[in-house]
Amino acid sequence: MLFHVRMDVNLPASMPEAEAAALKATEKAQSQALQASGQWRHLWRIAGQYSNISLFDVSSIDELHQLLSQLPLFPYMKIQVIPLCRHPSSIREDDR
Numbered sequence: 296m297l298f299h300v301r302m303d304v305n306l307p308a309s310m311p312e313a314e315a316a317a318l319k320a321t322e323k324a325q326s327q328a329l330q331a332s333g334q335w336r337h338l339w340r341i342a343g344q345y346s347n348i349s350l351f352d353v354s355s356i357d358e359l360h361q362l363l364s365q366l367p368l369f370p371y372m373k374i375q376v377i378p379l380c381r382h383p384s385s386i387r388e389d390d391r
C-alpha cells in the first residue's frame with residue numbers, strides 16, 4: 296500500500312542545540328534504514344520549509360502509523376497522510 300505523507304517539523308525554540316542535533320542525527324539514521332528497507336520509498340524536502348514530502352510503501356495503515364510514531368522527531372511533527380491507489384492510466388508497473 297502506498298501513502299503520500301507530508302511532515303512539517305517544528306522544534307521548540309527553547310530546545311538546546313545539542314539535543315536538536317542528536318534528534319536529527321537519530322532521525323536521519325532511522326529514515327535511511329527505512330529507505331534501504333523499501334518502506335520509505337521517496338523523500339523530498341519542500342523548498343524553503345522544514346518539511347518533507349514522502350512516499351511510504353507498507354502493508355497496512357497500522358504499519359504506517361507504527362513506523363511514523365516511532366520516528367524520533369514524531370513529537371515535533373505535524374503529519375498528513377494521503378492513501379494512494381493505482382491510477383488506471385498509469386504506465387508505471389510499480390505504482391501500487
Ligand SMILES: O=C(O)C[C@H]1C=CC(=O)O1
Nearest residue numbers: 304322323326345346347
Ligand atoms: O528533515 C525532515 O524532513 C524530517 C525527517 C525526515 C527525514 C529526516 O532525516 O528527518
